[in-house]
Amino acid sequence: MPSFRKRLPRPLSPITYLVRNPGKTVPLTAVILLAVLLIAGVVAIMDSIPYSIRTIYGYSRLLLFAGPRGESQLTQEIVERFQRQKEVPVERIAVVRAAPTVVRSIVGKWPFAIIGFEQKDLAYALGRMGTRRLEGRLPKQGMAEAVVSEPVARNRGLKIGSVLMSPDDTDNFSPFPVKVVGIAQSDEWFMFADKDYIRGNHFPPIDVVLAFAPTLEDQVRLGAWARSEFKGERVQLLSFYEVERDAKEMFRILYAILNVVIGILVSVIALMVAMLMNIHQGQRLVEFGLLQALGHTRRRLLARSLTEASLLVVVGWILGVALSFGLLATFKAILLDPQAFAMQLWNPQAMAYTVAVPAVVLLVACGTVVWRFRRFDPVGIVERRLV
Amino acid sequence: MIRAEGASLIYHDHGREVAACRDIHLTVRPGEFLGILGPSGSGKSSLLYLLCGLKIPTHGRVLFDGRDLAAMADDERSRLRLGEFGFVFQQPYLVGYLSALENVLTAGGGRTDPDHALGLLDRLGLAEKAHRLPHELSGGERQRVCVARALYGRPRVVFADEPTAALDRRNGEQVVRLMNECRDGGALVMVTHDEHMLEEADRIVRLDDGEILSVEPREGRWREAGISNGIFREPDPLR
Numbered sequence: 001m002p003s004f005r006k007r008l009p010r011p012l013s014p015i016t017y018l019v020r021n022p023g024k025t026v027p028l029t030a031v032i033l034l035a036v037l038l039i040a041g042v043v044a045i046m047d048s049i050p051y052s053i054r055t056i057y058g059y060s061r062l063l064l065f066a067g068p069r070g071e072s073q074l075t076q077e078i079v080e081r082f083q084r085q086k087e088v089p090v091e092r093i094a095v096v097r098a099a100p101t102v103v104r105s106i107v108g109k110w111p112f113a114i115i116g117f118e119q120k121d122l123a124y125a126l127g128r129m130g131t132r133r134l135e136g137r138l139p140k141q142g143m144a145e146a147v148v149s150e151p152v153a154r155n156r157g158l159k160i161g162s163v164l165m166s167p168d169d170t171d172n173f174s175p176f177p178v179k180v181v182g183i184a185q186s187d188e189w190f191m192f193a194d195k196d197y198i199r200g201n202h203f204p205p206i207d208v209v210l211a212f213a214p215t216l217e218d219q220v221r222l223g224a225w226a227r228s229e230f231k232g233e234r235v236q237l238l239s240f241y242e243v244e245r246d247a248k249e250m251f252r253i254l255y256a257i258l259n260v261v262i263g264i265l266v267s268v269i270a271l272m273v274a275m276l277m278n279i280h281q282g283q284r285l286v287e288f289g290l291l292q293a294l295g296h297t298r299r300r301l302l303a304r305s306l307t308e309a310s311l312l313v314v315v316g317w318i319l320g321v322a323l324s325f326g327l328l329a330t331f332k333a334i335l336l337d338p339q340a341f342a343m344q345l346w347n348p349q350a351m352a353y354t355v356a357v358p359a360v361v362l363l364v365a366c367g368t369v370v371w372r373f374r375r376f377d378p379v380g381i382v383e384r385r386l387v
Numbered sequence: 388m389i390r391a392e393g394a395s396l397i398y399h400d401h402g403r404e405v406a407a408c409r410d411i412h413l414t415v416r417p418g419e420f421l422g423i424l425g426p427s428g429s430g431k432s433s434l435l436y437l438l439c440g441l442k443i444p445t446h447g448r449v450l451f452d453g454r455d456l457a458a459m460a461d462d463e464r465s466r467l468r469l470g471e472f473g474f475v476f477q478q479p480y481l482v483g484y485l486s487a488l489e490n491v492l493t494a495g496g497g498r499t500d501p502d503h504a505l506g507l508l509d510r511l512g513l514a515e516k517a518h519r520l521p522h523e524l525s526g527g528e529r530q531r532v533c534v535a536r537a538l539y540g541r542p543r544v545v546f547a548d549e550p551t552a553a554l555d556r557r558n559g560e561q562v563v564r565l566m567n568e569c570r571d572g573g574a575l576v577m578v579t580h581d582e583h584m585l586e587e588a589d590r591i592v593r594l595d596d597g598e599i600l601s602v603e604p605r606e607g608r609w610r611e612a613g614i615s616n617g618i619f620r621e622p623d624p625l626r
Contacts (some may be wrong), residue, residue, distance in 0.1 A: 001559075010499070011482070011489035011490070011492050011493050012493060016484075017484065020485075021482035021484055162486060179397075286480055289480050290480045290481075290482070291482075291493065293468075293476070294468065294469060294474055294493065295465045295470070295494075296465065296469060296493075297461075297465040297467070297470030298461060347518070370461055377444060378441065382474075382476045382477075382478075382480065382548070383548075
């Protein structure tokens with residue numbers, strides 16, 4: 001007689017049930033997978049908005065804007081106060097002019113500044129932005145020329161020789177066509193021009209101070225010092241601190257709404273999946289009754305049921321996360337990257353939101369199973385009273 | 388081995404007392420084939436469930452090897468059923484997604500001995516169908532798988548509750564014959580309303596309205612079966 005020892009799986013292993021009943025387990029896994037995909041996708045795309053803000057305006061980590069508010073004569077005084085202070089080392093102070101322009105984001109056009117540097121500061125500014133290589137050259141004094149970073153070039157579809165600003169472009173107006181003469185290989189977003197051209201052709205007629213500290217830590221301290229130093233004065237400050245604060249404030253309500261929507265979504269999905277699980281458990285009453293009558297303990301059967309539910313939910317979640325990651329990576333590569341739209345592929349917040357689905361499904365499923373087993377009478381099954 | 392002492396099973400049905408079994412005194416002895424016979428609703432199945440511990444008597448007690456089944460925890464009674472008893476129910480219940488062989492392996496107290504299970508299926512004429520799923524088997528074949536499952540753990544007692552009810556006469560007789568032949572010294576307690584199925588029984592308990600009417604030894608059969616533990620040469624202390 002042949003030995004079947006090696007060929008046989010453990011008949012009552014949870015895996016055996018899950019693998020042998022794809023008609024029941026695959027749809028349940030698929031529902032969990034799709035729920036995770038939906039939530040991960042929505043949260044990742046929502047999160048890409050503040051992430052875009054941090055990415056596009058991320059260059060503000062590397063400098064501190066300090067401009068006079070309503071009184072253009074204050075600029076020199078601001079410069080002197082930066083020079084006088086001894087609390088934080090300052091590597092360089094540049095007096096610049098800025099003009100408004102736009103970049104494209106996943107939710108439309110966002111304002112962006114083209115900064116006009118004096119010739120002596122241009123190379124330093126590029127270095128400060130982490131430029132690895134400059135394709136082309138720097139703008140010449142007084143000329144309608146600009147150097148942009150690689151993400152900006154990608155976002156706006158610019159090449160060397162392209163027009164960045166022009167008289168007939170309302171979003172990116174300049175009285176003369178401003179051509180791109182250099183593309184800086186950097187991860188930061190920036191557009192730099194010659195200060196004289198901006199001063200001669202753009203509003204507002206205000207010189208702004210850019211203060212650069214030697215390190216990122218010093219830059220943070222410099223921002224803190226400036227907020228304290230100029231508090232209540234006619235000085236407008238802009239650093240990454242303000243960008244972060246404004247982004248958080250802007251998205252606070254949005255995230256509150258998102259939480260409610262996802263909460264409802266999770267509840268609906270969890271109830272639906274739990275209902276399906278309940279139906280499947282109901283269909284297995286004969287099996288449970290039979291096994292209990294044969295002598296399998298209630299505890300063992302309960303543990304088996306809970307393991308099956310857990311495996312189903314965990315597998316659904318893992319597949320959902322993997323599929324979300326794959327689809328978002330594809331979405332990013334095909335649609336976002338060519339336009340330099342920012343999105344975090346590995347987004348812990350999106351993953352955290354998706355955990356709610358398997359957690360609630362598991363909770364409801366386990367509750368259902370426990371409730372069923374508590375009231376279960378195997379004799380009713382084998383006597384066909386409960387079938 | 389199993390002894391019922393004044394065991395009763397009283398249900399409350401909408402405030403009315405219904406006695407499924409009343410004051411049962413009965414002993415199941417090692418190796419015997421005990422038939423429980425009675426009309427529908429006479430309490431045969433309830434008596435079987437009392438004897439195997441699936442039901443707990445509301446009065447009196449049922450002892451297995453001197454231990455009161457009611458005093459055992461639920462899990463302990465379960466382990467007792469899995470380790471010491473085998474079951475064949477009225478319907479040939481099998482786990483639908485397991486093969487015949489795997490269904491047999493679900494019994495037997497955690498022991499996994501596929502060769503023994505296959506040997507049983509072979510003796511029951513199902514070796515060729517060991518890897519078929521239940522829906523690929525006929526009703527008679529499914530019930531034979533149930534018999535193999537009941538015998539797989541080498542139980543001390545096999546309880547069969549109307550095992551032939553869902554089968555035609557020929558298949559029914561075959562199942563009872565196989566169950567009796569393959570039990571390897573274990574006791575067999577079989578409930579039926581068809582006396583014809585108890586031709587091989589050593590004793591027949593007649594039941595009506597929840598009470599034992601008679602316990603009839605069938606000595607001829609006993610000797611014919613070659614079992615010589617002398618049960619019927621000793622007086623039954625309770626009946």
